[in-house]
Amino acid sequence: MRLERRDQSSLALIVAAPVAAIIVSLTLSGGLIALAGANPFDAYFEMVKGAFGSRLSISETLTRTTPLVLTGLAAAVAFRAKLWNIGGEGQLYLGALVAAWLGHNIASVVPAPLAILVILLAGMVAGALLLLGPVLLRIRLGVDEVVTTLILNFIVLLFVSMMIEGPMKDPLAFGWPQSVSVDRDVLLPKLLARSRLHIGLLIAVAAAVLIWFVQTRTVFGLETKAAGLNRNAASFAGIALGKTMLGVACISGSLAGLAGAIEVTGLKGYVTLDLSPGYGYSGIVVAMLAGLNPLGVVITALFVAIVFVGADSMSRALGVPSFIADVIVSISLLTMLVCLLFTTYRVRR
């Protein structure tokens, strides 16, 4: 038995891959849910109810989707150019920290709408700068960016911890490690009254459309694709690989930084160490499930958000540990990888 490359992969196959992956992962996770003594069908029903059952739960699911779209895009953009940015989590936290600092300090100086723009841009710059280091190390010295971006996540988290217990500590938080709050004027407008849903969702979706446009309709988009598919061929075709990689790094890092800035200005108002329940890492799954397609990212981010929000309420109802959400998401990543393979390869005897 061996694998043979397909001449072409049909659209049906490409759409079927994520669906098959999700079905397989729900089946496997169902076994684990049964292990906890709950009926898997009840559990999945509770999850859907928890994610869509009421106005509140729908708005919560969409609120959760927002950062996942952005970190998903960050991973998708980078992976397409074979730039392994695993530092989304760190870039998100640095973006969040910069946003909190600016939001606390510039609101009295700069008028509100402009201040919001400055804050979001600053968050993006922070994320991009954090990724530029590892990418420069890779281009100049050949240092593998997977390890450096991963390790930077831990360094950034310690840095955030240092700042929110030190210079940026909120004196009114009763010793709880929490950063100063951003000014009320620079909070993002709500999308839905009496809910936590804010216009960050629109920004995230707009970013997805913009990235899709850049990737499919511009020279730079073609160059990143070429650089990802075959480095030598791309270089031979006159594409400046280093420059392309730096460009990709700027986009990818700034998307993750934006996710952090939006979480702070749209939702939390301040930074704590549990600002992100691993959005940076989940973004990798979101991107892979979408087959690195920026528009697909919006849909798969919604899927991952449903799993997380749904699992929380299912856990309360049935007593299944909410860690099941991470299990479902990680199994779907692995099954998706296999399913994606079979869209380009087939098994031959």
Add this chain to the structure above:
Amino acid sequence: MEALEIFASASLWGAVLRIATPLIFGTLGALICERSGVLNLGIEGIMTLGAMVAWMTVYQGGDLWTGLIVAALCGGLFGLLHAMLTVPLGLSQHVTGLGITLFASSLTYYIYRLSLPVSSSPPTIEPFQPLAIPGLSDIPFVGEALFSQTAPTYLAIFACLATAYVLARTPLGLAVRMTGENPHAVEAQGLDPIRIRIGAIITGSAFMAVGGAFLTTATFNSFFPTMVQGRGWVCIALVVFASWRPGKALLGALLFALFDAYQLRLQHVVESAIPYQVFLMVPYVLSIVALIVMSRRAKVPQALMAPYRKGER
């Protein structure tokens, strides 16, 4: 100078070996995988899994050594999963490895939470006790520093020497190294590169799990989520630092542990003059520095991360 006096304490050098042990196991595991040509980023998750499984075995009434063996078996099982996905199927080793890490750690937390009710303080076990080597442990200073370790620490050093011997001096080691350099040449010799890679990944992953298990059965006596704290990623960096050589891996892990043990003690000396987070950053910063320093000289296995498909170039 108080900061320098730390080096004169035997407890520092004892701590170095203790801190180095999980790193030695993890680095050896990653090294074995990579010498056969496959990067295993599942390490962080496999170490987490090993930590929990070993602890749980002992907590349920098993022997400490049984705990380590069960951890090794579970690690091997996840190694097999990584191997099936990256070797016969030839999937991206980066993404698959991260997937294995996410899967192994989330499954670990799920099973742990399922087995034990939520409590404010995690339940504990009786961990490995220091095993004083008769005669040698009575030597002043050196005895306390080097010869009063727990049994798995001695095992880690032995494993390092054994791996070095097998890789460098046996036909099996030659086959593994050759698979990492040129799998087509292995095929031409009548050996199966696919089987060799699968075997190497299973072995390496078992080592990683034992490294994680050391944390719960010797360093600490309980399991808590996120306890591996990026040690797996540090090990991946140490493999590059060691230029894929087991002897240098041992040296790298010890050097690294020395910095870590030193910063822990230095924190007490400087008290609050420097935020404690700065000290905690040291190991992570060091591993990035190690990568940068060694990047030019690194002798990367030539076929690392290149999937091998029969009849495909």
